[in-house]
Amino acid sequence: MNMNRWPDSLLSKVDTMQIICRLIGLSAAAADGILADPAGLPQRAAAASSSSDVYRYWHAIEFLLHREVPTDSAAEWLSLGRPVPGPDPTLPAHRVLAAAEVVALDAVVREVPPEALAAHYDAPTMDAASIYPGTWQAWEEDFDPLGQVLEHYSFLQEFVSRCAARGSAMLLQFDLLTEGSV
Helix, strand or coil: CCCCCCCCHHHHCCCCEEEEEEEEEECHHHHHHHHHCHHHHHHHHHHCCCEEECCCCHHHHHHHHHHHCCCCHHHCHHHCCEEECCCCCCCCCEEEECHHHHHHHHHHHHHCCHHHHHCCCCHHHHHHCCCCCCCHHHHCCCCCHHHHHHHHHHHHHHHHHHHHHHCCEEEEEEEEEECCCC
């Protein structure tokens, strides 16, 4: 598993901005439209009627999920689908997951309850592995980051399940939020 597949500049954004991952349900036509015309992504994403997010915990969710099911490629959910570069090259590329990939992801997350991920949480290891945002030990002084990761993992489970049941494609949209804006 290549946990460091994103630019080093990700961790430099932690002080003032948070990189979040929005989950957006798409029809097959909307997914194809984004792949054919990436410039139309913001409009298609804004028009979607189904969305959720995993806030800034996206990388930790993948890290912990991969440790729970290391042999299932769908556990590396941030690598599924096709990349769609955004306007900021320091952010992860957006990803469009076809309906079949959403079903494969659902099959994995449906079988892994949030508490199973807790056994793999280790803040020093996550910081050493540069798991975004790279502040896991520091965060433990102020709040319960594991609890937040598990809560957002449950949001991922629920959203993926709904998309899979509808036969929807999915967009992972990465964006910056100013600290304190949520």
